[in-house]
Amino acid sequence: MKMDVKILMYDAKNYDKESFNIALKNYEGVTIDYLDTELSLQTVYLAKGYNAICIFVNCQLTKEILKKLANYKINLVLLRCAGYNNVDIEYANKKGITIMRVPAYSPEAIAEHAMALALAVNRHIHKAYIKVRENNFALTGLTGINLYGKTAGIIGTGKIGTCMARICHGFGMKVIAYDLYPNKNLDYVEYVSLDELFQRSDLISLHCPATKENYHLINKDTIAKMKNGVILINTSRGLLVNTADLIQGIRNKKFFGVGLDVYEEEGDNVFENREDDILEHSTTSRLLSFPNVLITSHQAFLTEEALHSIAQITIENAYDFFLGKPNTANIVK
Numbered sequence: 001m002k003m004d005v006k007i008l009m010y011d012a013k014n015y016d017k018e019s020f021n022i023a024l025k026n027y028e029g030v031t032i033d034y035l036d037t038e039l040s041l042q043t044v045y046l047a048k049g050y051n052a053i054c055i056f057v058n059c060q061l062t063k064e065i066l067k068k069l070a071n072y073k074i075n076l077v078l079l080r081c082a083g084y085n086n087v088d089i090e091y092a093n094k095k096g097i098t099i100m101r102v103p104a105y106s107p108e109a110i111a112e113h114a115m116a117l118a119l120a121v122n123r124h125i126h127k128a129y130i131k132v133r134e135n136n137f138a139l140t141g142l143t144g145i146n147l148y149g150k151t152a153g154i155i156g157t158g159k160i161g162t163c164m165a166r167i168c169h170g171f172g173m174k175v176i177a178y179d180l181y182p183n184k185n186l187d188y189v190e191y192v193s194l195d196e197l198f199q200r201s202d203l204i205s206l207h208c209p210a211t212k213e214n215y216h217l218i219n220k221d222t223i224a225k226m227k228n229g230v231i232l233i234n235t236s237r238g239l240l241v242n243t244a245d246l247i248q249g250i251r252n253k254k255f256f257g258v259g260l261d262v263y264e265e266e267g268d269n270v271f272e273n274r275e276d277d278i279l280e281h282s283t284t285s286r287l288l289s290f291p292n293v294l295i296t297s298h299q300a301f302l303t304e305e306a307l308h309s310i311a312q313i314t315i316e317n318a319y320d321f322f323l324g325k326p327n328t329a330n331i332v333k
């Protein structure tokens with residue numbers, strides 16, 4: 001059967017185009033048109049005539065949009081990401097639209113970024129960089145702590161948490177963890193209760209998904225249980241942390257450092273250059289006003305290897321779907 005699959009990619013960045021164009025070379029009959037614009041009720045009509053659309057996690061796939069896609073006879077949405085809390089799955093299924101994602105592309109990429117944040121806030125790299133550029137070679141305010149011999153607490157030991165546990169172990173840290181389903185293969189990890197993890201950890205790194213059950217897992221009560229001088233890293237989802245309580249905890253000098261790749265209310269900021277905007281809320285500014293807080297903008301996934309893998313699996317998802325043999329493990333249910 002000769003393939004002729006046309007995909008429209010919304011909100012395509014240069015790095016998306018590069019990685020997808022390389023991956024397309026292996027899939028004859030699949031073409032992608034790239035749009036800078038995001039998918040919205042105003043732009044969904046551009047998808048008319050395509051077989052599938054491709055979007056990222058920051059795009060809201062609402063009922064209204066899904067209804068339009070169904071009218072255009074589009075029955076496949078390709079998520080070029082792992083997360084899918086942006087999609088009304090039930091409604092998509094009702095409309096006969098299959099949603100496919102990339103469940104795992106490079107857990108190491110996210111874990112390495114988590115450790116990069118931990119190291120940066122611990123050794124004040126974000127401040128040292130600016131100081132030295134200004135010819136300020138003084139060391140005041142730059143003292144860190146050794147991670148060697150300290151305790152790392154990993155919350156969620158799935159694909160990414162497992163990589164983070166391995167990295168922390170490699171640093172000579174004692175690794176403790178909490179997960180609803182402990183991973184028996186991690187023989188160097190001690191599974192403990194959540195309370196014990198909060199009480200014992202010098203570094204806490206979040207790697208569980210955001211669910212109803214763990215909404216605001218980090219809040220004033222759990223912060224109170226943590227050691228003074230703890231380092232907190234979140235590369236998972238903003239909803240895991242109650243930002244107001246975190247800010248209060250920072251003011252109370254609970255934290256040695258806080259590294260966030262994700263935060264509540266990041267929605268309008270993610271991947272946008274908003275240099276000239278007056279932001280809608282002050283959360284980000286308040287967090288950034290603290291010298292021991294470092295924020296990156298949802299970039300933990302951003303490595304060449306991860307982009308290559310995302311492109312490869314996304315196109316494969318489309319190819320196999322239109323061949324009538326979809327990889328069911330990648331279908332969101």
Ligand code: NAI
Nearest residue numbers: 156157158159160161179180207208209214235236300301
């Ligand atoms: P995974 O599904 O492999 O692992 C998640 C683990 O969390 C599982 O072992 C699960 O049992 C555990 N878990 C679920 N609920 C829990 C709870 N309430 N308490 C403790 N553990 C719980 O997922 P993976 O691939 O490791 O991803 C983790 C998270 O990382 C994703 O859900 C996503 O939010 C985030 N992520 C962030 C990226 C970024 O660029 N910053 C990129 C990709 C993922």
